[in-house]
Amino acid sequence: MLKRALTNLMENAIFYGERCDIRLTEREDIVNIEIRDYGPGIPEAERERVFKPFVRLEPSRSRNTGGSGLGLGIARNIMHAHGGELRLDNHNDGGLVVNLLLPRKNQ
16 A cells, blocks of 8 residues: 555656655654655645545646546555655745655564
8 A cells, every 4th residue: 555655646746746856764753755846836725625536736637637636635545544644845946745754663
């Protein structure tokens, strides 16, 4: 399931932002996977709405200009199923930053 979430998010980043940077950071209790693109970002007022099924910010119905509007919601549900969370923020220099926060398992 995590692979599907990461694939959805990386495909979005490449499609809407032409490229993506991925960074993994670890703390004692959390692993953070950050995916940054270089596209237009998502207006703050729309950031919760994009998780709802079939919501797309790109208004065209063409399959060539975007997906079905399910990817972000699926990715967030997968993160919740693993006890984590998914956060969206715009980068100061442009583009969207997606943070996937996963709790570390005690070994």
